[in-house]
Amino acid sequence: MSFIEVAEDSDFSYQNLPYGIFSTLSNPTPRIGVAIGDWVLDVTAVKHLFSPELVEKCIDGQTTLNALMGAGRPAWTEFRNTLKKILSKDDPSLQNNAGLRASALIAANEVTMHLPAQIGDYTDFYSSRNHATNVGTMFRGKDNALQPNWLHLPVGYHGRASSVVLSGTPVRRPSGQILPSPTATTPVFGPCRLLDYELEMGFFVGPGNKFGESIKMEDAADQIFGMVLMNDWSARDIQKWEYVPLGPFNAKNFGTTISPWVVTMDALSPFRLPLEPKVVTSSNFKYMYWSPRQQLVHHSVTGCNMRPGDLLGSGTISGTVSLSVYPIEVMINAINKDGDDVIMTGYAQGMGYRVGFGKCTGKVLPAQQV
Amino acid sequence: MSFIEVAEDSDFSYQNLPYGIFSTLSNPTPRIGVAIGDWVLDVTAVKHLFSPELVEKCIDGQTTLNALMGAGRPAWTEFRNTLKKILSKDDPSLQNNAGLRASALIAANEVTMHLPAQIGDYTDFYSSRNHATNVGTMFRGKDNALQPNWLHLPVGYHGRASSVVLSGTPVRRPSGQILPSPTATTPVFGPCRLLDYELEMGFFVGPGNKFGESIKMEDAADQIFGMVLMNDWSARDIQKWEYVPLGPFNAKNFGTTISPWVVTMDALSPFRLPLEPKVVTSSNFKYMYWSPRQQLVHHSVTGCNMRPGDLLGSGTISGTVSLSVYPIEVMINAINKDGDDVIMTGYAQGMGYRVGFGKCTGKVLPAQQV
């Protein structure tokens, strides 16, 4: 237990301790923070309680989590254990030091959050059988909904890293070519009429692999740092016209929103289901068909080099369901007219505490005047 | 004319002056260089001849060209004019200073080249009608070769930035799922059997645009910094199995090779054709259907934010043909078995000089043992 009081329904329990990048009015330099209850722990303010190696490698001067992500499993474990100790009710170093508490613990509503990582590449998968069938039916009809390759490999596409934005960033309705009617053969240019969201989990890559050398399945767990909520905004009418044969492009590149706090796999691991469901049946269709580890291994199997901070999207989770081997309940308020806020939340719950993701929000702005 | 002698068939004439990032044995810090004939001019060694603003913004401490790319057209013009002056036979500052010449001019065969930019995002287009028809026929048969959208917009897909490598980097034959025969319905896993190259021009983005605000056609010319040769390595058998419906993924992400010297649009502009061919007929099929400007504008039309150093590929140029509105002759030695070097070259020629791109090479390594 922590000496900091945490409400039972808080996303940020002592068992969670997600990482984020924040700044304050009095210190506008982005730096590493840890969420606990309604507080943010400024890691730089307590860095003397970490080992000099961790401070040098992962804390000092870091304005993103990339260095920590790249440092690998032993560093992640040491970092988390140190935080557990600092925040424990059995440890005096922060608890009994009023001056340090005043400078290191900041009310969550007083911080400005920033993107947690510099994202070198962003990839989105498509690993919910339910969602793949639904979208496939919309674009290709019922008989061609699920492609022959879908059950053999995690289908994915490279996305646009520059337009991954933080929760709270307004997203403008995109314009593009769309077919004005189902029977039209010539497109018109104008604002997207079928703006959609996709509720997904995004995960951040750890140390990564060298160019030309793939990641093995047994190493995959040590290559995944943590997860965020993700809204893969999608322009369905633009997508339908553009996506054959090279996949979605402008239908996706106008914005992808992620939640600011990265929940570590260490925090999620107590919730992990014992088995990876390999075969989808009616009894477990609620799980994602492909796991993050499988997605990562597939991505690198060609020798494609993954880098610390690369973001991979799970693929859409349809409705309030669980993510793959991690039973995370996700929710969304499902409106997205101009001016609406699309709000996503999600958490794992059990054993008397919650490991939650906070919010992933975005307001829909009207299309740009052309 | 320059006081430095340049062979008539050199790619790097005084009219070219391409930019690259290089280092030397005696100074391993990557820094900006300019190629002229068989020499590389170390820009940091002559920085006192540039304006203090340019030095501060684009030269000092720069290990990539991103800052220069982001500085925009006025800075590009001033930078190039300064170089033209420094290297001119009418200017004494470098020509008549033996000490400075000895430190600032390095034999091209003594430098190590590096990636010219930190590439935030890499996008590949598909803008040769000839190539689109050929590949389309291979994957979907003659009747569905060219999709209805192809003539309406420049079809493209987001690629993998992490695996863009410099000319000379060996590329390993990727492994993946492939269908073992034309009639097979179940894939096997193994080394790619249909490794292919695609000879393209890549162009680098300049200052870019804000998230949510598209680039207008009249501003596009000021948003394109320069060009390189590009080999978009492709695994056709992996692609054929994986690409429906989200486009090529592992078939492309194992490597994209670019030439090290970025030829500026200023150097290419004297060769620019007066008209952008809008309609492709048998008389001008040799041109790319979509121009770099059109590709860039299309990419950002949704509000997708482009960043300095983003790399955009033209799409494959079939055979020895010209690139869009820039009549660049490109050549390739067309073998790619294990151990082979795939070598691409290209140049614009006229008015008594050549504006060339140097070489884009890559050796094919055998597949990784699994």
Ligand SMILES: [Ca+2]
């Ligand atoms: Ca998605």
Ligand SMILES: [Ca+2]
């Ligand atoms: Ca290509």
Ligand SMILES: [Mg+2]
């Ligand atoms: Mg998106």
Ligand SMILES: [Mg+2]
């Ligand atoms: Mg490629």
Ligand code: NI
């Ligand atoms: Ni990318």
